[in-house]
Amino acid sequence: MTGLTFVDVCSGAGGLALGLEQAGFSPRLLLDIERHACETLKANRPHWNVLEADLLDFDPVDHPEAYDVDLLAAGLPRVKSSATVTRQSSDAEIRLIQATAYLAHAVQPRALVVENVPTLVEEDSFSPIRDFLHKELEHLGYELTWFVLNASDFGVPQDRRQGILVAVKHQWASAFRPPRPTVHEYVSVGEALAPSMRSRGWPDADRWVAQATSVAPTLVGGSKIHGGPDFGPSGTKARWRRMGVYTKSFGNEPPGPDFRWDPSVGDNGLVRITVDQTAILQGFPEDWQFAGGKTAHYRQVGNAAPPAVGEALGRAVVKALRDPAPSNAGYTSSP
Structure with missing residues (x-):
C-alpha cells in the first residue's frame, strides 16, 4: 500500500478505480450517475464509499472526504469528434470535462488523471477544450501532460487507444513520466x-x-x-x-x-x-x-477503462509523488 488516496468521478463499472487500487491507492469517494454502475461498485467493493450523483451537480462542500486527496481520477464519457466543438459547447461530454477541472480547482489534489478518447489529445477540433484545461489548471500550479496509450500494450487483449491527461502539481510534476508498455507480446x-x-x-x-x-x-x-x-x-x-x-x-x-x-x-x-x-x-x-x-x-464493460491501464497510470503517478525528480527535469507536453 502507498498510503495515497483518490476520488474517482464518472466511475462506471470501476475499471479505473480497480486499477488505481491495484497500484496502491485507497478511494475516498466514487461517484457515478448510473444506478447499475453504482450497484456494481458496491457489489464488488462493499467498503468503498459510492455516491450515485451527477458530476455536474456535485458539491464537495457536502462531501468533505473529497478534500485533501492525492489524486482526482475521471474516466469520462467519450467526447464526440466534431469540427464544431468549442469551449462554449453545450455538449454533455464537454461539460463533464469542464466540471472535472472545476472540481480539481475546489479540492486541489496533488494530481489529476482524465481518461477519454485519443481524439481529445490528437484532433485540432478539441484544441479549445485543451486550452480551457490549461487555463484552468496551470494557474493552480499544475503541469499538464497529454498522451495516448493502447491497452494492448498493458496485457489487455484489445486494441483500445485511450487519450490521457495527467496534471501534476508543480513540485512533483518533473518526476512524472507516462507509463511504458508492460508486455512484450500482445495477449490474443x-x-x-x-x-x-x-x-x-x-x-x-x-x-x-x-x-x-x-x-x-x-x-x-x-x-x-x-x-x-x-x-x-x-x-x-x-x-x-x-x-x-x-x-x-x-x-x-x-x-x-x-x-x-x-x-x-x-x-x-x-x-x-x-x-x-x-x-x-x-x-x-x-x-x-x-x-x-x-x-x-455490456454498457458498463464497453465504457470502462481497462483496469491494467488504470494500474499503470496509478503507478506512474505514485512514482512522481513518492520520488520527485529535480525541478529542472520537467516533462510536459501541450498539443
Missing part, C-alpha cells in the same frame, strides 16, 4: 478466452482458439439512449467475423459439446461470445460482478 483473444471457451466441453474450442490470434477490436458500450449490446461499426464487425465470431448478438453462455464451429456455413457456424467474455477482454477479473441485465452489463 484466443489466449484470453480459452478457459471459458473450454468450460462447457466445446470440442472445437482449441481449434477456434488457435486461429483467434489477434487482439480484439475496441469494445464500444454505447449510450443509454441507443439500443442494446452491439459489436460496433461495420469495420469492427468484420474483424470479429474474421475470427469466426457471430456479430449480430451476444451469447448467453459459452458453446457446449453439441456446437460445431464452421464459418463456411455462415452465421449458424459462427461462435457467439458472451458479455461475461467481453469483460475478460476488457481486463476485468473473472469474479467481478456486474449489476443489471445484458444491456446494462
